């Protein structure tokens with residue numbers, strides 16, 4: 001593993017919290033993700049299933065976690081099945097967890113090789129009434145390939161059609177929305193690595209550089225800081241490209257006079273950071289660019305103030321929308337009387353600010369969690385307003401990651417330069 005060790009207490013507590021949500025005689029089975037193929041014998045980099053990682057800390061393919069709190073045999077209450085390692089496997093594939101390492105890393109006492117799963121399963125199913133299976137129930141997921149969880153679930157329901165099958169996902173969404181101290185520590189690290197990359201860029205961006213060169217600088221800084229790379233495809237969008245919300249081709253030249261919108265974040269120990277900054281390619285904003293930037297910044301500060309326990313996402317978005325309306329009027333983008341007479345179901349500000357302000361952040365960039373749940377301490381939300389003016393070839397988005405606390409919130413990216421004067425000063429100092 002590239003990242004330092006994580007306290008097994010995190011995973012022990014996560015399993016304990018999961019177990020508390022189960023009715024009697026419940027068996028839960030979690031599968032790791034597949035290694036996804038590309039072409040010929042090529043594969044994509046392995047990415048662990050976030051729920052399996054959350055409950056075990058195992059970052060290895062072909063792993064199965066079983067949670068069965070009421071099992072008659074104590075050694076069957078938690079079992080981790082792992083791909084067998086040996087001297088031969090070590091030589092050909094490299095390091096895989098030994099049983100001792102797995103025990104230490106996960107806090108699970110019973111570690112078995114994957115081979116044993118098919119012989120142990122009948123004994124578990126014999127005692128179980130409810131079987132909890134996992135599935136990707138993210139509100140915006142569009143999944144065309146069959147996951148290992150789905151494949152296993154199909155097979156199991158055919159082999160054991162008379163059990164009660166239940167969804168693990170709502171429980172995981174509920175638990176994962178609230179981050180523990182150890183998770184926050186890992187997320188801070190992801191944010192700090194992202195900070196380093198941004199500061200590096202302030203000395204690198206100038207007229208004539210290609211967007212992909214900037215992308216390369218980001219990946220370089222991430223990798224040398226023990227991140228496995230960007231948590232999602234970096235958006236490096238100069239000039240009018242900034243108005244394409246999911247621009248990832250990153251293949252244009254940054255021109256003198258353009259604003260460059262960048263949305264990127266480091267992965268660390270499977271946790272994500274999610275940052276957006278918009279900087280002048282030549283190191284100095286024009287008056288208009290600065291006015292738009294300051295407007296977005298005011299919206300961001302207003303919105304951050306509302307990311308506090310007790311608020312709720314719909315009301316929050318409505319409040320941010322009204323504040324944004326006023327800023328767009330001041331920028332002469334909207335007309336006051338048009339706004340007064342607008343259809344409340346289709347507010348005019350959406351022409352210039354067409355996405356949501358906040359989403360959950362954690363193991364996944366658009367992390368799981370019930371969308372309409374009232375804000376609580378321990379939740380981490382992004383705060384990312386933007387103004388996109390296609391007719392001016394100008395888009396500005398600013399984004400920080402905010403931890404809701406007992407006494408308000410904490411900006412996990414408070415150290416990352418944000419004010420216009422700081423950005424300009426740091427860009428000039430470095431050229």
Ligand SMILES: [Mn+2]
Pocket residue numbers: 274359382384399
């Ligand atoms: Mn985001």
